[in-house]
Amino acid sequence: MNATSDSSQLATYQLKDPQKLTTPCLLVYPELIASNLQEMLRLAGGAQRLRPHVKTHKTSQIIRMELEAGITKHKCATLGEALMLARAGAADVLIAYPQVGPSMGLLVDLLQRFPETRFSVTVDDLSNAQQLEQCFSDRKAQIDVMLDMDSGMHRTGIAPGPLAVELYAFLSQSESLHAAGLHVYDGQNHQPSRIEREAAVAALMQPVLRFVRELLAAGYSVPALVCGGTPTFPVFANFKCEDLPLSIELSPGTCVLSDFNYGRDYQDMSGIQNAAVLMTRVISKPEAGRVTVDLGHKAVSPDQPAGHRCHFLWPADVKEVGHSEEHLVLETSQAEQLSVGDVLYALPAHICPTVALHSHLQVVRQGDVCDSWPVDARDRVYSGF
Amino acid sequence: MNATSDSSQLATYQLKDPQKLTTPCLLVYPELIASNLQEMLRLAGGAQRLRPHVKTHKTSQIIRMELEAGITKHKCATLGEALMLARAGAADVLIAYPQVGPSMGLLVDLLQRFPETRFSVTVDDLSNAQQLEQCFSDRKAQIDVMLDMDSGMHRTGIAPGPLAVELYAFLSQSESLHAAGLHVYDGQNHQPSRIEREAAVAALMQPVLRFVRELLAAGYSVPALVCGGTPTFPVFANFKCEDLPLSIELSPGTCVLSDFNYGRDYQDMSGIQNAAVLMTRVISKPEAGRVTVDLGHKAVSPDQPAGHRCHFLWPADVKEVGHSEEHLVLETSQAEQLSVGDVLYALPAHICPTVALHSHLQVVRQGDVCDSWPVDARDRVYSGF
Structure with a gap:
């Protein structure tokens, strides 16, 4: 996936008004x-x-x-x-x-x-x-x-x-x-x-x-x-x-x-598109070249190896250098361009366990959040129906 | 942690009647x-x-x-x-x-x-x-x-x-x-x-x-x-x-x-005890020396490296050889002693993200499940209070 396709993906997925949503959250596109x-x-x-x-x-x-x-x-x-x-x-x-x-x-x-x-x-x-x-x-x-x-x-x-x-x-x-x-x-x-x-x-x-x-x-x-x-x-x-x-x-x-991983690995299914994207915000700039976002491993699944849990649509050169429950620490040459509060978008490496970390999916049509769908079967059944 | 302490731990944590609970579930001991x-x-x-x-x-x-x-x-x-x-x-x-x-x-x-x-x-x-x-x-x-x-x-x-x-x-x-x-x-x-x-x-x-x-x-x-x-x-x-x-x-x-990891690593806090244990069941015996349990990484956090996400109280020689969303594949010399449906108990390697995978904690007193506590703050806040 090259920089051009990522920037066109950003146009596809970004919200007109991201200030309506708290982060981290999982956006879906019906x-x-x-x-x-x-x-x-x-x-x-x-x-x-x-x-x-x-x-x-x-x-x-x-x-x-x-x-x-x-x-x-x-x-x-x-x-x-x-x-x-x-x-x-x-x-x-x-x-x-x-x-x-x-x-x-x-x-x-x-x-x-x-x-x-x-x-x-x-x-x-x-x-x-x-x-x-x-x-x-x-x-x-x-x-x-x-x-x-x-x-x-x-x-x-x-x-x-x-x-x-x-x-x-x-x-x-x-x-x-x-x-x-x-x-x-x-x-x-x-x-x-x-x-x-x-x-x-x-x-x-x-x-x-x-x-x-x-x-x-x-x-x-x-x-x-x-x-x-x-x-x-x-x-x-x-x-x-x-x-x-x-x-x-x-x-x-x-x-x-x-x-991200399926799109990267199975190019014989190029007709399938990414229909879920994580939205996150910069919460800290702890040192030069580094930003921390609110996409911890309670919001994107850590079942994939550390360093390979997301694919940011921008910046292109993001490296995941640390991941804890509520923090994802990134290094990028674009760190100076970013401010605390800025919104970033990332494809999860593995969507299935990532969905199970969210109570709701935020539903986006034409760049607007129009609904919030409960992830109904996230909870297990412990007793009779 | 040696075999003796594990077998005494098993006595501490096991349920008198595990058939009351579906698995996987997270037990806590008030x-x-x-x-x-x-x-x-x-x-x-x-x-x-x-x-x-x-x-x-x-x-x-x-x-x-x-x-x-x-x-x-x-x-x-x-x-x-x-x-x-x-x-x-x-x-x-x-x-x-x-x-x-x-x-x-x-x-x-x-x-x-x-x-x-x-x-x-x-x-x-x-x-x-x-x-x-x-x-x-x-x-x-x-x-x-x-x-x-x-x-x-x-x-x-x-x-x-x-x-x-x-x-x-x-x-x-x-x-x-x-x-x-x-x-x-x-x-x-x-x-x-x-x-x-x-x-x-x-x-x-x-x-x-x-x-x-x-x-x-x-x-x-x-x-x-x-x-x-x-x-x-x-x-x-x-x-x-x-x-x-x-x-x-x-x-x-x-x-x-x-x-498990904190108990193993910080022996200067030996007064702290494991107060949460995962209960799981054997769901398959796919080949000799191997059993599969229902403790997938949607039920125990995969933030720790593959192979090191649980510590089974028994058998002592369990090795985690595969982990997917709803399955944990184990190898043990005791596989022949185990049947599909048998209950096993495991300490999570990392409790914090594991709790967030469960909607409820099953509350155990004197070997009996007496309550079920909702993990209230598992869900994020998306809008006003």
């Missing part, structure tokens, strides 16, 4: 979100193939935009996100996360409170599936369950093989659980090269499709595969397995809002 | 918080010398405990924290953070809404102080202002010298601002060696005290110095400057709850 949703639909080849993850934004108002764009399928990680989706009227919600302890009962509560929504969930462990079956059976509830495959990330999921067949058989024969296909997330794939990502997806899908054929041959139903995150979204979108009677659903998350 | 407050009062030598920072807990119920312990002075960073303190009935609130943009007007709103509370604020920049004076003068309001000294951290603050004298003179002569002393935070000091911390404090205080004498000689009032964070709390507590007519106030934050 026109750019709408454009990203259209680009996602275009890449997916239609709404029936798209199941975006809500973890990136956790915001009902953005779910409404997804629904208005014709998106009916959604993916989430937490029960708080699932609750938000159901409240917003989502028809089909995949909770791509194992349910443990009291979450199983809360999941039944959720289903019973929102009977119009189809919920599904993932499992990767037989004893966990047996407990889920027991819980749902006790409550006379039923749910679709996807088998979570380990495609090489080794974070969750079960590798194709006899144990995976045994677990899928259990789901298929269970009273309360219904085998609904496979969940194939590949967070290990973040190669900037499109060709390398394509090769990685082709390689990981070989054992997965062999496993699908084995399940089909054994008489089990495998109606759908939910595949990939944002980096491999366009790759899975072009992946062909037309000989198999199943649908591939794509579950990107980050590209709804996008962020 | 008896240990009360004990830490007493230890802080003992180290400080009395409540009149103690001004704890609320950024660590952001929780009204813990402010109530501080008030009950006789603590009347408080320090905070955000207007949200200041609002929470005023609502809880705090008598004296220092906002140790520069006010910029619309925050200046919000600060006046806050003062006018809570006339019973004495608020003060820090400045380190003359033009910022002039704007603050203008804002308060326009609204016919007044506020005590501390000069923020740069003691060597180079994050905020002004170094002792002619510009600092000029700024203190401005505060002293201003209509609406009242010079109230110096704020001396030394976040650069985190030497585990007590002797090294003492030497560092002695060195940084030389120019500060020279500056104080210069101000006093020029006829300015310097009623108080607010000094240090948690690492140098016991050092400043013993710091002597009895020849000067001023009070030293101590402003530790972290030790109200404490965390």
Whole structure:
């Protein structure tokens, strides 16, 4: 990203009257979100193939935009996100996360409170599936369950093989659980090269499709595969397995809002635009060449390495030299031009955990702040619905 | 911290019935918080010398405990924290953070809404102080202002010298601002060696005290110095400057709850106990020797380096090998003993940003969850009070 594109980005994102907002805050641009949703639909080849993850934004108002764009399928990680989706009227919600302890009962509560929504969930462990079956059976509830495959990330999921067949058989024969296909997330794939990502997806899908054929041959139903995150979204979108009677659903998350790292790394998704920008102010000029802004790591996620948590739209040569809870210390040749109180704009390196640090998103249209959207699913669910 | 002390810690922290709580969650132990407050009062030598920072807990119920312990002075960073303190009935609130943009007007709103509370604020920049004076003068309001000294951290603050004298003179002569002393935070000091911390404090205080004498000689009032964070709390507590007519106030934050890194690094504060513990569950066993728990970096802060964000009370040999938004991947020789759904307990490496990831603290007395305290000041203030 060069200086020219940054200065045109500054024109896109800056507020006409920044004095209306306290800082730090997170600005979102509905026109750019709408454009990203259209680009996602275009890449997916239609709404029936798209199941975006809500973890990136956790915001009902953005779910409404997804629904208005014709998106009916959604993916989430937490029960708080699932609750938000159901409240917003989502028809089909995949909770791509194992349910443990009291979450199983809360999941039944959720289903019973929102009977119009189809919920599904993932499992990767037989004893966990047996407990889920027991819980749902006790409550006379039923749910679709996807088998979570380990495609090489080794974070969750079960590798194709006899144990995976045994677990899928259990789901298929269970009273309360219904085998609904496979969940194939590949967070290990973040190669900037499109060709390398394509090769990685082709390689990981070989054992997965062999496993699908084995399940089909054994008489089990495998109606759908939910595949990939944002980096491999366009790759899975072009992946062909037309000989198999199943649908591939794509579950990107980050590209709804996008962020600096994704824009930098995945230039094959150049149609996706940054739709969220951090606004911050200079709060101190502690020494020559240095300014401190109010963008601490309670306002921009520190999950990325220190020194690489933001990308300032201006000045071009900003270096992050210190980060604490409420302070980000910067060095720049432009420090002398800056005064305490001046406003700066920065793209977050990673938007998803950054959104979760804010209670509200400040909504900008044509340079004006026109609304403030609560980040509804920021809070976890601790008790019944 | 050895295996024996960890297993006794496990007995201290574990719940009798963990199935009542969903995970991830943050448990707090009021008896240990009360004990830490007493230890802080003992180290400080009395409540009149103690001004704890609320950024660590952001929780009204813990402010109530501080008030009950006789603590009347408080320090905070955000207007949200200041609002929470005023609502809880705090008598004296220092906002140790520069006010910029619309925050200046919000600060006046806050003062006018809570006339019973004495608020003060820090400045380190003359033009910022002039704007603050203008804002308060326009609204016919007044506020005590501390000069923020740069003691060597180079994050905020002004170094002792002619510009600092000029700024203190401005505060002293201003209509609406009242010079109230110096704020001396030394976040650069985190030497585990007590002797090294003492030497560092002695060195940084030389120019500060020279500056104080210069101000006093020029006829300015310097009623108080607010000094240090948690690492140098016991050092400043013993710091002597009895020849000067001023009070030293101590402003530790972290030790109200404490965390793994502080307990490990500052053994001269062995009277402080860990009063907050993360509870998590195994959600997957993706391969031999490995378990994944639901303690992602949306539930424990990733500001510490990857691999060093938690300390598990059991198993002793846990290694963090992967961390994403809702997953923490662990390797341990005890993986075979663990099942999906099993509960584990971990100390956060850094409690302050971890608290800010939770909407509630789960309150444990004698092994039972007896309450759920909202983390009130987790949200920022975006508009008027």
